[in-house]
Amino acid sequence: MNILVVGAGIGGLATALRLAKRGHTVTILEKHFQPGGRLNRLQKDGFTFDTGPSFFSMSYEFDAFIRDCRIRCPFTIEPLDPLYSVYLPRRTEPFHVFKNIGKFSHQFERYEPHIQDQISTYLAKCADLYNDTVEKVVKRNFSSVLDYLYTLLTINPVHLPILFRTFWQQVCRYISLDEARQIISLVAFFLGRTPFDTSAVYTLLSYVEFVYDGYYNVRGGMYRIVEGLIQELRKENVRIEVNTEIVGVEKEDRRITALIDSHNTRWEADIFVINADAAAFRGCVLNHRAYNEHRLRTFKWTMGYLTLYIGIDRKLPMLNHHNYFLGENYHSYAQSVLFDGHVLEQPYYYVNIPSKFNSECAPSGCEALFIVCPVPNLLYKPNWEDREMIVQRILADLSKRIGFDIHPHIVSKTVFTPFEWQQYFNLYKGSGLGLAHTMDQIGAFRPPNRDEYFANIFYVGASTVPGAGIPMALISSKLTCERIRHTQGDLQWND
Numbered sequence: 001m002n003i004l005v006v007g008a009g010i011g012g013l014a015t016a017l018r019l020a021k022r023g024h025t026v027t028i029l030e031k032h033f034q035p036g037g038r039l040n041r042l043q044k045d046g047f048t049f050d051t052g053p054s055f056f057s058m059s060y061e062f063d064a065f066i067r068d069c070r071i072r073c074p075f076t077i078e079p080l081d082p083l084y085s086v087y088l089p090r091r092t093e094p095f096h097v098f099k100n101i102g103k104f105s106h107q108f109e110r111y112e113p114h115i116q117d118q119i120s121t122y123l124a125k126c127a128d129l130y131n132d133t134v135e136k137v138v139k140r141n142f143s144s145v146l147d148y149l150y151t152l153l154t155i156n157p158v159h160l161p162i163l164f165r166t167f168w169q170q171v172c173r174y175i176s177l178d179e180a181r182q183i184i185s186l187v188a189f190f191l192g193r194t195p196f197d198t199s200a201v202y203t204l205l206s207y208v209e210f211v212y213d214g215y216y217n218v219r220g221g222m223y224r225i226v227e228g229l230i231q232e233l234r235k236e237n238v239r240i241e242v243n244t245e246i247v248g249v250e251k252e253d254r255r256i257t258a259l260i261d262s263h264n265t266r267w268e269a270d271i272f273v274i275n276a277d278a279a280a281f282r283g284c285v286l287n288h289r290a291y292n293e294h295r296l297r298t299f300k301w302t303m304g305y306l307t308l309y310i311g312i313d314r315k316l317p318m319l320n321h322h323n324y325f326l327g328e329n330y331h332s333y334a335q336s337v338l339f340d341g342h343v344l345e346q347p348y349y350y351v352n353i354p355s356k357f358n359s360e361c362a363p364s365g366c367e368a369l370f371i372v373c374p375v376p377n378l379l380y381k382p383n384w385e386d387r388e389m390i391v392q393r394i395l396a397d398l399s400k401r402i403g404f405d406i407h408p409h410i411v412s413k414t415v416f417t418p419f420e421w422q423q424y425f426n427l428y429k430g431s432g433l434g435l436a437h438t439m440d441q442i443g444a445f446r447p448p449n450r451d452e453y454f455a456n457i458f459y460v461g462a463s464t465v466p467g468a469g470i471p472m473a474l475i476s477s478k479l480t481c482e483r484i485r486h487t488q489g490d491l492q493w494n495d
């Protein structure tokens with residue numbers, strides 16, 4: 001079969017490799033000038049930055065992917081410990097999130113002597129939730145909403161109350177110290193929302209990050225994942241056409257016969273896999289009424305990101321590899337950041353120093369800094385004329401908190417607002433992680449990985465099932481391939 005994949009994000013690349021390994025002829029069409037999607041790379045002034053993901057969890061999903069494709073892992077991963085460091089106001093030293101719970105808890109014991117028991121009980125609950133749900137709900141396709149709801153009914157009822165709580169409420173039930181609560185609930189931000197509007201169902205991620213797996217770097221930078229996959233795709237003769245944006249389709253009855261790109265070139269195939277946003281593509285390219293602009297606006301989208309790629313001519317030994325800087329007003333900040341640009345007067349942010357582990361990311365004696373500040377997406381903050389003011393606030397705050405003025409040492413600076421994220425990768429309204437993971441937008445309520453109308457269109461990536469993040473994109477590619485296999489019964493499929 002001839003298969004076209006639209007989008008060379010991690011979801012598109014992984015799907016293309018799985019399909020090519022099964023004997024199909026695959027071509028990838030990518031809008032941007034280089035593959036990777038959000039997992040991209042910026043090279044400037046002698047510095048190399050990963051544009052989006054800076055670490056990942058659920059490494060076993062990579063193992064499963066590698067096994068499925070029968071390849072050797074084309075990049076090297078390195079476990080992190082501490083996983084990350086968190087700077088809280090009024091504390092001179094950061095808290096470190098160590099993999100060892102005793103060591104992690106020890107930092108809080110002078111404020112709350114029972115903290116280790118509290119954290120251990122919380123994590124045991126998260127472990128039960130993970131073990132009872134992930135295989136059943138996250139890693140499978142559903143044939144209908146009824147099938148999904150029926151599956152939910154088969155889950156151990158002991159977890160039922162969790163459905164009615166937020167992440168924050170669940171953490172507060174077990175942990176009494178506010179600072180520990182803030183650190184443990186930070187993972188909700190990794191889902192593009194906040195602990196106050198993310199379901200407690202996602203506390204299963206606490207088990208993954210603290211106990212089951214942890215976080216990993218990739219030696220040489222995260223873009224090595226993309227380079228490794230491209231190398232494997234080449235071996236299977238998969239073509240990647242960059243600077244090719246799909247803007248229209250040709251159809252016959254309930255099948256798509258060709259895609260049309262912005263240069264008016266036709267691309268024919270038997271099957272089309274869309275790695276562009278699964279909701280926005282349905283609305284903007286396929287013109288599905290259920291996803292028209294009005295409906296798209298009513299979905300719940302994740303926050304945007306203001307990202308800074310800074311090169312400085314000094315080393316920063318006082319900073320770890322992954323660092324979070326939080327302010328005084330965690331509750332009100334988190335509750336406003338999705339909708340209200342005013343919170344950016346005192347921004348919260350994350351600083352990654354890729355050159356700590358990968359010396360080739362910066363010239364000798366220099367440091368590469370990647371800073372991410374969660375911000376309202378373009379639905380709530382369409383105007384970014386104040387970008388430089390926000391950037392200066394972040395840099396001033398960082399300089400103050402690490403006791404070193406980085407301003408005079410900046411030799412390279414690039415800024416992406418949600419506007420650039422939208423422009424480069426077609427992220428709807430610059431929403432960093434796509435559709436939010438609210439209960440009414442996950443499982444069978446998320447845009448499915450097969451099209452509702454056209455029999456030969458399928459979807460993969462962050463806004464279809466199961467959701468956002470690198471490991472989820474790998475699971476998504478597996479679910480999409482299974483869907484193609486089941487719906488195209490006569491499809492040749494070499495296992």
Ligand SMILES: Cc1cc2nc3c(=O)[nH]c(=O)nc-3n(C[C@H](O)[C@H](O)[C@H](O)COP(=O)(O)OP(=O)(O)OC[C@H]3O[C@@H](n4cnc5c(N)ncnc54)[C@H](O)[C@@H]3O)c2cc1C
Nearest residue numbers: 007009010011031037038052053054246276461462469470
């Ligand atoms: C700032 C930031 C930090 C992040 N940090 C992490 C992290 O540390 N760890 C982690 O696991 N995840 C992280 N994520 C999330 C992770 O990057 C994404 O979930 C994942 O990369 C999404 O992959 P994808 O394949 O679904 O989509 P994408 O990466 O968005 O790929 C889709 C591709 O489709 C292309 N495309 C879109 N429309 C068209 C069209 N019409 N025609 C042709 N091509 C098109 C786009 O250009 C893009 O290349 C982060 C995201 C951001 C933005």
